[in-house]
Amino acid sequence: xxxxxxxxxxxxxxxxxxxxxxxxxxxxxxxxxxxxxxxxxxxxxxxxxxxxxxxxxxxxxxxxxxxxxxxxxxxxxxxxxxxxxxxxxxxxxxxxxxxxxxxxxxxxxxxxxxxxxxxxxxxxxxxxxxxxxxxxxxxxxxxxxxxxxxxxxxxxxxxxxxxxxxxxxxxxxxxxxxxxxxxxxxxxxxxxxxxxxxxxxxxxxxxxxxxxxxxxxxxxxxxxxxx
Numbered sequence: 434x435x436x437x438x439x440x441x442x443x444x445x446x447x448x449x450x451x452x453x454x455x456x457x458x459x460x461x462x463x464x465x466x467x468x469x470x471x472x473x474x475x476x477x478x479x480x481x482x483x484x485x486x487x488x489x490x491x492x493x494x495x496x497x498x499x500x501x502x503x504x505x506x507x508x509x510x511x512x513x514x515x516x517x518x519x520x521x522x523x524x525x526x527x528x529x530x531x532x533x534x535x536x537x538x539x540x541x542x543x544x545x546x547x548x549x550x551x552x553x554x555x556x557x558x559x560x561x562x563x564x565x566x567x568x569x570x571x572x573x574x575x576x577x578x579x580x581x582x583x584x585x586x587x588x589x590x591x592x593x594x595x596x597x598x599x600x601x602x603x604x605x606x607x608x609x610x611x612x613x614x615x616x617x618x619x620x621x622x623x624x625x626x627x628x629x630x631x632x633x634x635x636x637x638x639x640x641x642x643x644x645x646x647x648x649x650x651x652x653x654x655x656x657x658x659x660x
Contacts, residue, residue, distance in 0.1 A: 515560055517542045518632075519568035520549035533560050535629075539568075548572060553604055555625060565630050569604065602640070602658045603633045613657045620645055634660045 513531050515538055518524050522543030529538060536556035545551045550571040600609050602624065610621035620643075627643045628634065637655050640646045646654075 513560060513562035513564075515562075515564045515566060517566045517568070519566075520546040520570050521568050522546060529560060531560065531562075534558060535560065535566060538566055550604070553606060555607075555629075558626075558629070561630075563630075565632060567629060567632050569633075599657055599659050601660070602637065603628065603660055613654065615650065615653065636660055 511531055512528055514526055514528055516526050517538055521539060522545075524542060527538065527541050529541060534556065535554060535558045538560060539545065539554070539556065545568065548570050550569040554566075554568055600613065602610075607618065607621040607625060610616050610624055611618060616624075623643050623645060624640070631642075634640065637651060637658055637660060639660075640651045640654065640658075641648065
C-alpha cells in the first residue's frame, strides 16, 4: 500500500506525467467552477423572475384598487340630494343624478298638483346639491289678502312713485323682475335661485342675503317690490 502511494507521489511530482496530471486537475476545477457559477446565475434569474412577478401582481392589485376607489368616488360624486316642497304629489328629499334639471326632479316627485303655480318654476334650471325646490300654490294669498295667480301681479296692489305696479318678489319670474330698473338678467336669476334654494322671502330685507344686493339697492327696490 505504501509502495503504491510512493509510486503515485513520484508520478505526480517527479515524472513527465506530472504536467499532464496537473493540467487535467486544472481543467476539472475550471469545469466545476463553471457549473457552480451557472447554477448560481440560474437561481438568481429564477428569484428575479419571481420577485418581478410578485411586484407586478402587487402593482396590478394596487392599480385595480385605485381605479375601483376612483370609480366609486366618481359614482358617488355624480349623485346629489335635493328637497322638493310644496305643490307636488310626493314632496320630500330625493337622490338624483347631478346632470338632471328641475323638470326631472318634478317628475321624480310625481309631478305637479292641480293647485301648483307651475308657471313660476324654471323647469330648465340645473340641479345643485342641497337645492330646495319650492312649488307654490297658485291660490296662495299675499299679506294684503289678495290672491296671487301665477306670475301676474295683482292690479289692486299699491303703485310706486312712477305709477308702475309693484311686483311680488316671491312669485315674479325673471322677465317680471327684469322690468324693474336696476335688475338685469343676472340679478333676476340670483333672486330666483335664492328663492328656490331657501324658500320665500319673508321681507324685502332678505334680499340683502342675495349676492349683489346691498342696503341702498334694497331700499330703492322697496318702491317696486313687495313680499
